Each structure stands twice: as structure tokens, then as C-alpha cells.
Amino acid sequence: MQDYTMSSDLPIRTSRTRRWAVPGNLVVLAIALLVGAEAIFQPRFLTLQNLGNVSRTASLLSLVAVGQMFAILVRGFDLSIGATMAFTSIVVATVLAHTSGELNPALLVCISIAASVATGAFIGAVNGLVVTALRVHSFIVTLGSASIITGFALWLTDGIPIYGLPRSFIDGFGRATWLGVSSFVWVAAITLAALAALYNLSFVGKYIRAAGRDQRASELSGINTRAYIILAYALCSACAALGSLLLTSQMGSGQASIGTVFTFQSIAVCIIGGVSLLGGRASIANVVLAAVFMQLLNNCFELFRIPSQAQSIVAGLIVMAIAIGSLGRSE
């Protein structure tokens, strides 16, 4: 999935190891090492339950991180992902708590998906509108909007979780397994396949990349870059909202505190997955691989009973190391 065709860089003579050491390859290597080490040293790793856990958390993180990828594609960062997830959780839980539990579970799922995606897309579109209108870097805008959204989520609920979601919805969606695979994996796989098609095959993906790579040139060639940048932010928040829906349906309650870790983790995953901070260059497959790596690492920490704070330190160090390591490449 390495995007060589789009690459306009002049061929730079690099050593063979340097050429091999692209993010995709490195992440695959890291995953292989982790899986190997865990399988050998940790008997609980290769149990069905543990692998199920990893697949669930990894698909959730992939979904949210691919959303973040779209924001980074247009040279931005979305720091409001955690807040969006919290707010969506409240909205979805409120909607579902007010619908009759007698309804067909499939219909409930459709309603919840519509509610969450609409909420996310709305927040993202507003973010995108503000970013394109003010032409400041999006991290400061989304830092502000995160404060606003979190404030709303807490104000509406007074910080108290929203209960009363229909049982059939929780059991039939968030905690369900279809064909032996968790619903998380299905939802993430279907969404990511659709996004990959949009990103790699359609003009939409091409124009988003173009807008991110060189906004002025794209504008001059007749692309409505503003619309595509707003679309990228909307996609980003919609992905976060879908992730929040999965979490909410698994927990069975709407909470204004979920999602805080995802803001950093999604950015970390994008950086590990080699998404270019200069915009316009990213591969969905690499981001998904990076998410798998991240969750395998977390799983490794959990199985070896290393305190969760150490995970935060390690993730921070990895991000710093990659930011340094990718210096020569990105220029």
C-alpha cells in the first residue's frame, strides 16, 4: 500500500536498509516480534479469550485512528476526538433510552449508527468549517472545540452516566459475536473497507490527498479544497463517533468520560503508521497495522502486569522516537 505512484520526490539514493525501513515493514516486524515473544513467554496470550480481546480493542483503535488519519492528511490534527466520542456516547445513549426496547434489534442498531454518525459528522464539519475559515492550525481549533464539546457532554448529563439502553441492543450489538467474530471487528472491517475504497479508488480520496499536499495548487486546478478539507474532518469525527457507539453499546451506558485516551492514541497510531505530517500521504493499511501493534503492546503490558502508567510512558517515547527517526524521510 506504499504510495509510490503519488510520490513526486526525486529518487534519493539511500542504503538498502534505509529503503527497507519504511513504516509498513517496521510495524509488521514489530508485530511479529511481539507476537513471537508473547506466544513463547506468556501462555495466556494464545487463548481465544485474549485474542478476542486484542481483536476487539485493535479494531476499535483502527477505526478511530483511520479517522485521525484523514485529519492529518489535510495537514491537521483533531484533538477533539476524545470529546467527540464522549458527546456521541451521550447522544446515542439518550436516543436509545428513549426508543422502545420492543423494537427489532436490527432497527435499533440502524438508529444508533445513524445517530452517532450524524453527531460525529456534524461536529467534524463544524471543526472543518472553523479551521478553513480561520486558516489557523487545526490543533488549536480542535483544542478549543474539545473544551466546548466536553463541557456540553458533562453539562447535559451532570457527569452522571446515562443508563436504560435496551437489553436487546447491548447483547445484540456491542457484546455480540457474529460468525465467531466480535461485532467490533465486523463494524471496523466494513467501515474501513468502505473508507479504503473511498480513499484509494475514488476521486474523493484523490482530492483530499491533493488538498492536503498542496492546497494552493489544488485550488488553482479547480478543486474546491475547502469542501474536501471539511469532508476530511467530518470523516474523522464520524469514525470517532462510530468507535464511541461500539464502546457505548459494549458498556451499556452513555458516559461523558469515555474516549479521553483515544485522542493521543489515534495520533500515536498515525505516526507509527507512517502518516506524513506534511499532509497528503498515508496508507490505511499501515495505520491499521499500527493500531494492531499498539494494542498488542498494551495487551503485552497487561499480561505481564506492568502498570498501565508505564504504557503511557512507552507510547510517548515511541512517538518521540519516530518523530526523530522520520526526520530525514519527511523532508
Added chain:
Amino acid sequence: MAYDTSIRNGHAARILTVCSEYPAIILAAIAIAVFGLFDDRFLTIRNIQNVANQSSYLLILALAQTVVLLGRGFDLSMGSAVSLISVAVALATTGQFAAGVGGAVAVAIALLVALSIGVFIGGVLGLLSGVLGANSFIISLGMMNVCIGLASIISGGRPVFNVPTAVIASFNTGTMLWLPAPLVISVLVCLALHLMLSKTVYGRLLYLVGSNPKAVHVAGHNPRTIIAWSFVIAGALVALSALLLTARTGTGEPNLGANLLLQAIAAAVIGGVSLAGGKGSVWQAVFGALTITVFSNVLNLMQVSGYIQSIALGAIIIGALWLERSR
């Protein structure tokens, strides 16, 4: 938008220029006027003193962010660095090592621990994003997580109590020259920083790095080391702010700084410090920090919930960006 302002003439233009230069003044003036009229608790000596004390740590943090912003950098790790330093200072002054030492020694230990951690963090950020040239946003995002993790590991996730009274007195309750210590400290910091930025070669170069790094290079200086030092200075300021806050709460809190980052950025931005680098002054950060504190003080007096304050803070940031854009 330089074209717009040059075309406009007369009073309106001048007022607009002042507004955009110091947007915080207008906000603060409106807030003070309105609430001074409607709430007689607001303009009391006690409350004013309270606001001055409260704004001292925010002010120093806003100055730290301003110094980094001047050189086109950005530091997301400030809030969590405050937490880490707070916990470390509390542990160092309450632990075995400091048992039975006198008040002055405890204060010295607190200062030493705080400054060395702050300068170390600033040094790492400066080395990686200044000297090596990595994106400061990403580097400080990583650093933020490292600090959060360290703060909760060394404290076990619990507040550290029994910070010596000498430390609390020196940095919070005590007085210097009949004025509250935090106020004196923050005024001294402001003056020192103002002199540094406006009178020293380094200060002028920092502005130049922010507006035109190539010019610095042509002038025979290394822009990278200048940027690196700005992070170190910011680190020392963060340490000072953390000390003031720790003395204020009397405990080492592992999540003391959680909301501070946003407030510090908000203070710098509504003060009129440019995110694009090279533009901003100590006084702008001062006005920004005062405005944020006055607003939160007013909202507290009106018993507005913290959730709504969070909404207001976000709205203020985006409003300030809009003002900067309309310049």
C-alpha cells in the same frame, strides 16, 4: 491582512488596531465593568487579591507558552509537566531525605528539584524539536504522555500530602515587601522576561527566528539553538509555576495540570500572541492570563458550573483566533 488596516483611516481603525493588538483588554474591561456593577463581591480588596494570586501561576505558564510560541514552537506537555514537578517536589520535601531539615533547606530542595526537572524536560524538547528539528507538537505530545505516566507512577496515583509549611509560606502564603509572595514572584518573572525579550540579543533573535528563521541564519546565528533555548527557558518557567501551584494546594497532585495547558494557551492566544511565531509580548500574556482568571473568578462568583466554564474557555479560544485572523 495588512491591506485592510492600511486602507482604513480614522478613529475606528485605531480602535480596531488596539483591539486586535490587545483583545484581552477589551474582554477584561467589559467583564470587570459589568460584574463590578452587578456584583458587590467582585471589586473587594479580598477578591482582587485572590484574583492576583490565582493569576500568578497561570501567568507564568502563559509566559512559558509565549516564549515557545515566539520561536514557532508549541508545547503541549506543560500541563502534565506541572503535575510531574508538583508530585516530585512534594515527594522530595516530605521524604526520608528531607526529614528534619530546616525550612530554608526544604525550600532550596523544592526549588532545586522543580527547576532541574523543568529544565530537563525543556532541554529534551529543545534538543529534539529545536536542534534536531522535529515537529514540536508531536514531540511535546509524546512528552506529555511520558510526564503523565511518570507523575502517576511516582505518586502511586494519589496526592502527596504534608508539603512543609516553609515551602508553602515561601511560594504562597508568605509576603515579600508586604505583598503576597506569588504576586512578587510573578512580577519579578515578568520584568526579567520582558528585559530578556526586549533588551538582550537572544531575545531579539528569538523574535527574528519566529518571523524569519533564514534571516537569523544569514545574520550568522544558528536558529536551532535559539529555538532550543526557548524551550529550556519555558521549562524553568513551568517549574516555577508548578511550585506556586503546589504551595497553593499544599499537596503534590498527580493531575494538577490537567486543565492548565488549555488555560495557558488560551491566555497566550487571547492576549494576542501569534501562533505563527515572532509576535507577542510579556504584557500580552499578562493581560491574557488576567482575563482568563477574571472570567473564571466572575463565573465562580456567579456559581456557574465548571462545565459551562469549559465551554466558555473553548469559545474564548476560538473567538480569539477569529480576532487574530481579522487583523
